[in-house]
Amino acid sequence: MIVKVSIYYFIYTFKTNTKGEAxxxxxxxxxxxxxxxxxxxxxxxxxxxxxxxxxxxxNLIAEDIKKMKSSQ
Structure with missing residues (x-):
């Protein structure tokens, strides 16, 4: 049996906080x-x-995301 796995990151722009971050x-x-x-x-x-x-x-957030993606 072949298992197909996909991982996708995205932002919810309609859920921005008071700082304008999604x-x-x-x-x-x-x-x-x-x-x-x-x-x-x-x-x-x-x-x-x-x-x-x-x-x-x-920036720190970009570096954190790179770490998350590389640990998969």
Missing amino acids: PIYCKIAVNGKQKRFSTGISILSKLWDATKQKGKGK
């Missing part, structure tokens, strides 16, 4: 069944690269 969510799909959850990290929308699914630049 929460980063993770979506994991295993054989078509999906689970979404918050990472507990928020980022300014202008610092999020949706195509690369990571923070732009060299």
Whole structure:
């Protein structure tokens, strides 16, 4: 049996906080069944690269996201 797993990071721009930061969510799909959850990290929308699914630049949040993605 082949197991297909995909992991996708995205931000909810409609859930911005008072600082203008949007929460980063993770979506994991295993054989078509999906689970979404918050990472507990928020980022300014202008610092999020949706195509690369990571923070732009060299800031603490971008570095944290790189660590999360590399540990998978």
